[in-house]
Amino acid sequence: MQRIGFVIFHGFQMMSLAAASVFEFANIELEESVYDVHYLSETGAAVRSSFGMTTQSEAFSAEPFDTLLICGGVGIPESTPALLDFVREAPSRARRVAAICTGTFLLAETGLLDGRRATTHWLLARELAERHPNVDVEEDRIFIIDGDIWTSAGMSAGVDLALAMVEKDLGIEVARKVARKLVLYHRRAGGQSQFSTLLELEPKSDRIQSALTYAKSHLRSTLSVEELAAAANLSARQFSRAFRAETGQSPAKAVEHLRIEAARLMMEQTRHPVEVVAREVGFADRERMRRAFVRAFGQPPQAIRRQSPVYEPDDLATA
Structure with a gap:
């Protein structure tokens, strides 16, 4: 079983968690618990989203995960020392680390994206490049995989990113079936444009x-x-x-x-x-x-x- 951790924080955007449905439906499709999803935060309590809804979470720990996904916010997330420390150490406790939408700013703040290709929501891509000139920002991509670091564009692109993970883990047929059950046409390839x-x-x-x-x-x-x-x-x-x-x-x-x-x-x-x-x-x-x-x-x-x-x-x- 692969442990999947979604990193949330005060003011995170609920749409980031739509990616969790991809892992849920992969389990349903295979009729077994391939993925075990957890929600992680600094406090380990109920975390309030940008729209007022709360999500129960587990406190940060040194437990290993197969995949850690950092959620995004409506704007650039406000970091805390504990949040940045957890993100900075993520590659040592997970096979792959990902950021959805503006969660990329947290990855960049830790230095993990220095010398790497990355993307985020097109509205904030230039600000990401200005704040972190050592990051190779590609502002018109759905998602980017650079080694063990994955980054995606706006919130819905997190679903495409998660489908790509399922495809790598379980094969393209499983990813296609999951997409159909989620009433998605199919996952967009990472190289596609963010807008028409x-x-x-x-x-x-x-x-x-x-x-x-x-x-x-x-x-x-x-x-x-x-x-x-x-x-x-x-x-x-x-x-x-x-x-x-x-x-x-x-x-x-x-x-x-x-x-x-x-x-x-x-x-x-x-x-x-x-x-x-x-x-x-x-x-x-x-x-x-x-x-x-x-x-x-x-x-x-x-x-x-x-x-x-x-x-x-x-x-x-x-x-």
Whole structure:
């Protein structure tokens, strides 16, 4: 049996504990107690969350755990000497240590993330980088595994992180079944973006929004600047200038991001060969799509497909 410890503190966010359901349903799926979940705190009493609900906990001790997960808060958690000491010593008493959302700040404060890759909620990622310049912060990742240290983005990403742990421990089929029982489409791969391309671009004018909407509906087209400018009722020069001013990107880069997002969804939801996916979303060939995936997600399209609930082992033989 693997002992799982959730580290909580005054003002922790209850959503962090959603990850505990992943371990619970893994036990249900296997009809045995593979995971033994505990809630740990400095006082060992009832701990009040940010929304007023309380959770009964056990006091910090030197007992070993397979996995320790540090919960997050609505903002950056306030640390105490005892909390930091426990977190700092966590790698000596656990096989893996994880932080959910802003719990990453506690890990960073101890120095455990120095020289490592890590992520947190996108709203606070830059502050994490500023406070802890020795941490390699990747602000647009669902979760990151760097050796025995795991970190995740916002609260719901803790569920993806826990599903990834179950997959490593018990295999992908068990993780898929757990995801289905939790009414999740499937776990998001760690390299995925925290938010969608259209939300990320946040155009300020209706004209630029219209051009992006047109692009998303015509990804198979060449989508030249002239074509997008016509959709926005602007000259090509006016459009390029306005587009960069409003989104911070060139039209070509934004279109590539839209194509990557559409391709990722097709890789996850269908069994189409890579060549078909590349053609449907407007990439010239599979190699250009592969390079775009590696730039965006740090992994090729085939890695995304392996996480898909429709994936079959022989799919990649013909991909």
